[in-house]
Amino acid sequence: MTQTLDVLLAPVAGQEAVPAPGYAHPGDAGADLLAAESLTLAAGARALVPTGVSIALPDGYAAFVVPRSGLAAKHGITVLNAPGTVDAGYRGEIKVTLLNTDSADDYAIEKGDRIAQLVIVPVVRARFVEVDTLPESLRGEGGFGSTGYSRLESGEATTEGSK
Numbered sequence: 001m002t003q004t005l006d007v008l009l010a011p012v013a014g015q016e017a018v019p020a021p022g023y024a025h026p027g028d029a030g031a032d033l034l035a036a037e038s039l040t041l042a043a044g045a046r047a048l049v050p051t052g053v054s055i056a057l058p059d060g061y062a063a064f065v066v067p068r069s070g071l072a073a074k075h076g077i078t079v080l081n082a083p084g085t086v087d088a089g090y091r092g093e094i095k096v097t098l099l100n101t102d103s104a105d106d107y108a109i110e111k112g113d114r115i116a117q118l119v120i121v122p123v124v125r126a127r128f129v130e131v132d133t134l135p136e137s138l139r140g141e142g143g144f145g146s147t148g149y150s151r152l153e154s155g156e157a158t159t160e161g162s163k
């Protein structure tokens with residue numbers, strides 16, 4: 001059963017009201033954010049698109065502004081800083097930095113179009129404990145492709161922790 005959380009939402013002062021972000025289906029993780037104005041994203045261009053809404057997240061939560069897969073796959077439209085992070089203390093307008101990755105086609109956005117989605121997540125804050133050396137681990141400093149790209153050989157894969 002999906003948990004729900006009350007999140008205060010207010011229109012941005014001085015702007016025409018925009019509908020609240022909406023979940024398309026029960027159980028969806030992302031609530032679609034609407035464009036508060038019409039604009040055309042030229043091929044290769046980016047724009048900071050207003051959504052007309054501001055929220056007050058409870059302490060201990062953040063919201064991620066993430067791309068919609070359909071816009072990305074069909075039109076090359078993505079969120080440049082994905083996931084954009086909305087802090088719990090932020091009271092300004094949520095804005096979406098859209099990027100048209102297509103090198104040939106402009107993309108027209110109409111006011112009210114669902115341009116990105118907002119995923120609410122619980123967060124923990126670290127208390128950084130400074131030490132001279134870190135404890136050893138199996139991975140060590142390996143990263144950035146250190147495990148290669150062909151499928152894992154049997155015996156190397158582990159299902160530990162996946163239960």
Ligand SMILES: O=c1ccn([C@H]2C[C@H](O)[C@@H](COP(=O)(O)OP(=O)(O)OP(=O)(O)O)O2)c(=O)[nH]1
Pocket residue numbers: 065081083084085086087088090093094095096097
């Ligand atoms: O896609 C985004 C990302 C951020 N924000 C808002 C909410 C967030 O709380 C604030 C600051 O975001 P971030 O910390 O990513 O930006 P910054 O460049 O570090 O700005 P600041 O110095 O204000 O923290 O901007 C958005 O509206 N959309």
Ligand SMILES: [Mg+2]
Pocket residue numbers: none
């Ligand atoms: Mg910041």
